[in-house]
Amino acid sequence: MKWDISKINQWKAEDHPLGATIPTAGNAREYNTGAWRSSRPIRDNEKCTQCLICFMYCPDSSILVKDDKVTDFDLKHCKGCGICARECPFEAIEMIDERSASKKGGK
Amino acid sequence: MAKTAKKVAMTGNSACAEAMRQINPDVVAAYPITPQTAVVEDFSTFVASGRVTTEFVCVDSEHSAMSACIGASAAGARVMTATASQGLALMWEMLHIASALRLPIVMHNINRALSAPINIHCDHSDSMGARDTGWIQLFSENAQEAYDNTIQAVRIAEDPSVYLPIMVLLDGFIISHAIDRLEILEDKQVKDFVGEIKPPYSLLDPDNPIAVGPFDGLRGYFLEFKKVQNDALESAKEVVLDVAREYEKLSGRSYGLFEEYKLDDAEVGIVVMGSTAGTAKTVVDDLRNAGKKVGLLKLRLFRPFPVKEIAEALSHLKAIAVLDRSCSFGAQGGPVFLEIRTAMYGKNGQTPVSDYIYGLGGRDVGKDQIMKAYEDLFEAAKTGKAKDTPTFLGIRE
Numbered sequence: 220m221k222w223d224i225s226k227i228n229q230w231k232a233e234d235h236p237l238g239a240t241i242p243t244a245g246n247a248r249e250y251n252t253g254a255w256r257s258s259r260p261i262r263d264n265e266k267c268t269q270c271l272i273c274f275m276y277c278p279d280s281s282i283l284v285k286d287d288k289v290t291d292f293d294l295k296h297c298k299g300c301g302i303c304a305r306e307c308p309f310e311a312i313e314m315i316d317e318r319s320a321s322k323k324g325g326k
Numbered sequence: 327m328a329k330t331a332k333k334v335a336m337t338g339n340s341a342c343a344e345a346m347r348q349i350n351p352d353v354v355a356a357y358p359i360t361p362q363t364a365v366v367e368d369f370s371t372f373v374a375s376g377r378v379t380t381e382f383v384c385v386d387s388e389h390s391a392m393s394a395c396i397g398a399s400a401a402g403a404r405v406m407t408a409t410a411s412q413g414l415a416l417m418w419e420m421l422h423i424a425s426a427l428r429l430p431i432v433m434h435n436i437n438r439a440l441s442a443p444i445n446i447h448c449d450h451s452d453s454m455g456a457r458d459t460g461w462i463q464l465f466s467e468n469a470q471e472a473y474d475n476t477i478q479a480v481r482i483a484e485d486p487s488v489y490l491p492i493m494v495l496l497d498g499f500i501i502s503h504a505i506d507r508l509e510i511l512e513d514k515q516v517k518d519f520v521g522e523i524k525p526p527y528s529l530l531d532p533d534n535p536i537a538v539g540p541f542d543g544l545r546g547y548f549l550e551f552k553k554v555q556n557d558a559l560e561s562a563k564e565v566v567l568d569v570a571r572e573y574e575k576l577s578g579r580s581y582g583l584f585e586e587y588k589l590d591d592a593e594v595g596i597v598v599m600g601s602t603a604g605t606a607k608t609v610v611d612d613l614r615n616a617g618k619k620v621g622l623l624k625l626r627l628f629r630p631f632p633v634k635e636i637a638e639a640l641s642h643l644k645a646i647a648v649l650d651r652s653c654s655f656g657a658q659g660g661p662v663f664l665e666i667r668t669a670m671y672g673k674n675g676q677t678p679v680s681d682y683i684y685g686l687g688g689r690d691v692g693k694d695q696i697m698k699a700y701e702d703l704f705e706a707a708k709t710g711k712a713k714d715t716p717t718f719l720g721i722r723e
Contacts (some may be wrong), residue, residue: 227547228546228547230547230550231550232550232551232553232557233553234550235547235550235551235554237428237489237526237527238426238427238428238429238489238527239426239427239527239539239540239542239551240427240527240536240537240538240540241536241537241540242527242534242536243535243536244535244536244537294583316550319357
């Protein structure tokens, strides 16, 4: 059975796999845990020294890094815990209200 | 087949262990508790002497026993265990998980009272406390039925339209420790009857990796999931009958959802479960000899509860008495009474149904007590009125 979580709230009773199992592996990334977020991290590129401490501390692997440099936040999975902002030695990360960020047309 | 059957004298516990030996499950995880101990004790000697190939797990509690059973069953193994009373109570949260994960675990529960005060003797309060856990419940009247139910339980639980755990219930001491005469099948007959397990899924299949027991998420599919679980339990009813038919061909012994004893032309009847059905049948015989039209219905399948079939079987009666071997504190009556009266509601006008609580903590139930219930019934049949509150049979006053 193909596990397509995107339509799970339309599934009828009989569409659910037996025993509430998840019949495919490695699909946690399909789960939009970013929807839980009430505050969102914003990075100041000027202050950031690319020390990668935020990358090491993020409990959800939501600091995206390419070629040893922080490029962005993975907002599909970032739950907005604020650990990155707290640990950043250069105060390069700020947490802003998620609702106003969304209204401004952010991701 | 029945003519050549092997007749043995065994306690109910030994009969259960013997059935387990013949089934030869992949895993047994159990913790000893009176009056179940001899089931596990006998079975562990089969393990030690190599008469079974079972992986036997000695655990530190019943909570661990059921947890180990769940793990092994999710891995795809055929799993059995046994418990009683406080042991079943300690398993409580895991019982729900076993049924929701749709794991066909087979468990004996040797019915014993729940503390306090501490009491090791029979009543049904332990398994009644587990009646809403999603397990199938099959009650036995004697050692023969406990043996036969055990073998049938494997097939019922593992049926692909069911895939649910099942409890085989037998009365503590009365059945578990009394030596009874019974017929047992040949090892090969049992082996062929139960066949190989086709597990619902396997946690140990690297080609088809799955997650078992995940969080239902904030998406919330819990409601849909529980509906499916309830449907599966309902469908067990049909499977119980199918398996019984097949088992009858093998053993010559016939089983149904319940047993009707002289009920066809009866005017009043008693509903009873477990070993007391045997005593009650002799009371029916005595009253029949005295020209009274009395009958009896012995429940076998309590979960799922066969509402329609029972209502049909009782519909011609003028009055019904239910014998409850447990107390549902603060309810209108015992758990069996609540089921029966609900089943009769709207059926055949207003058949009076009265409740009799008896035998708690192993209090002996004699023919005189059951006779009293029948005498009340003759009166209820005349007046059309049931008793408002449960009667405690044999209480010292």
